[in-house]
Amino acid sequence: MSKKNFRDVISTSRIVVCCGSGGVGKTTTAAALAMQAAEIGRRVVLITIDPAKRLADALGLSDLSNEPSRVQHECSGELWAMMLDARATFDEVIRQQSRNKQQEQAILTNPFYSNIASRLSGSQEYMAAEKLYELFNDDRFDLVIVDTPPTREALDFLEAPQKLMNFLDHRVYRWLVMPARGGLRVLNFAAQPILKTIGRVIGADVLADAINFFQAFEGIEEGFRQRALAVQTLLKSQDSKYVVVASAHHDTVQEAIFFTDELARVGTPVTGLIINRLQPKFGKGSASASITAARKADKEGDTELAALHRNMAHLRHIMQAEEATLKPLLDAVRSALVVKLDQRAQDIHDLHAIADLGRDLVAATATR
Numbered sequence: 001m002s003k004k005n006f007r008d009v010i011s012t013s014r015i016v017v018c019c020g021s022g023g024v025g026k027t028t029t030a031a032a033l034a035m036q037a038a039e040i041g042r043r044v045v046l047i048t049i050d051p052a053k054r055l056a057d058a059l060g061l062s063d064l065s066n067e068p069s070r071v072q073h074e075c076s077g078e079l080w081a082m083m084l085d086a087r088a089t090f091d092e093v094i095r096q097q098s099r100n101k102q103q104e105q106a107i108l109t110n111p112f113y114s115n116i117a118s119r120l121s122g123s124q125e126y127m128a129a130e131k132l133y134e135l136f137n138d139d140r141f142d143l144v145i146v147d148t149p150p151t152r153e154a155l156d157f158l159e160a161p162q163k164l165m166n167f168l169d170h171r172v173y174r175w176l177v178m179p180a181r182g183g184l185r186v187l188n189f190a191a192q193p194i195l196k197t198i199g200r201v202i203g204a205d206v207l208a209d210a211i212n213f214f215q216a217f218e219g220i221e222e223g224f225r226q227r228a229l230a231v232q233t234l235l236k237s238q239d240s241k242y243v244v245v246a247s248a249h250h251d252t253v254q255e256a257i258f259f260t261d262e263l264a265r266v267g268t269p270v271t272g273l274i275i276n277r278l279q280p281k282f283g284k285g286s287a288s289a290s291i292t293a294a295r296k297a298d299k300e301g302d303t304e305l306a307a308l309h310r311n312m313a314h315l316r317h318i319m320q321a322e323e324a325t326l327k328p329l330l331d332a333v334r335s336a337l338v339v340k341l342d343q344r345a346q347d348i349h350d351l352h353a354i355a356d357l358g359r360d361l362v363a364a365t366a367t368r
């Protein structure tokens, strides 16, 4: 069922993910939605990525931690916030899934693990999905709001669990873990001709670390697979809602269309579109009406009034140009809730300003 306004979205959803290109206001609107949800009594946790320093301070996020902390804010619900630390999340998952301390240590201290945990593409995205799943299942919270990084890859986390499952089923992976199953020793395995060749290229130590890693991993992949399946099911369920944030610039509109198409492609169509940082509206007339009024004032000798009308015409031109820029995006999100927010006179860095923007955001009824 489509939502009437963002109050509906934050009162009924369990997960809200905000995505969009750089600087459009993902972090600000994610925080604004979280605050409003807490004000209507929900226990909300905001996962944020790289907030501006002053906003991080306002949210009490100056200490990097992979755990949510309570934000000092008076409301009938609760507001919590955290910054995602992908590496720490990966370590937590390994700890949970390992059969014993020995296996846990073998993996966590393996140099190859360090490499994939912090650098391999896809692992960051998978860990974002993991954390989301963990917080979704945490009894302390009934709504998780997620801010995402400003890249097209931000949506990769939707497919990361499937990629992990594919990897665990992959021939090469199965072959790498095989010797542990067959009771063969790593050294013997590494002596196989193909691996000797690989070892010559990437270095024997690196290869030995990789083989050790996959063998240490043996036995916990089933846990990983189950978990990846559960994470994927959650991300694609009705509990998860996706919000695209955009501004009225050609590039951000193109990016927002990309996000909208991508969400539809993976089966999680966009619930809401927030168009942020718009030129505020001035009355109902058009730019040309203001020009006519300016000419009339000129004729009547009122130069100040004429200048005012000309300023108004300029601002209305910008507004009309913004509307034209936004048209393809509005066409692309036909069934989504669309809400527009004006550019404020100042940057939005403290809880007071965020709450203010949030009130406008949740109260606004859908526009086109």
Ligand SMILES: Nc1ncnc2c1ncn2[C@@H]1O[C@H](COP(=O)(O)OP(=O)(O)OP(=O)(O)O)[C@@H](O)[C@H]1O
Binding pocket: 021, 022, 023, 024, 025, 026, 027, 028, 029, 050, 052, 149, 150, 276, 277, 341, 342, 343, 344, 345, 346, 347, 348, 349, 357
């Ligand atoms: N409606 C608004 N009026 C005025 N300033 C705004 C508005 N929305 C956001 N801002 C300001 O714009 C800047 C960018 O906002 P924000 O950090 O939320 O964007 P973002 O999409 O998360 O950026 P990034 O892609 O870098 O993560 C911030 O300084 C914020 O205070």
Ligand SMILES: [Mg+2]
Binding pocket: 026, 027, 028, 049, 050, 051, 147, 148
């Ligand atoms: Mg941001």
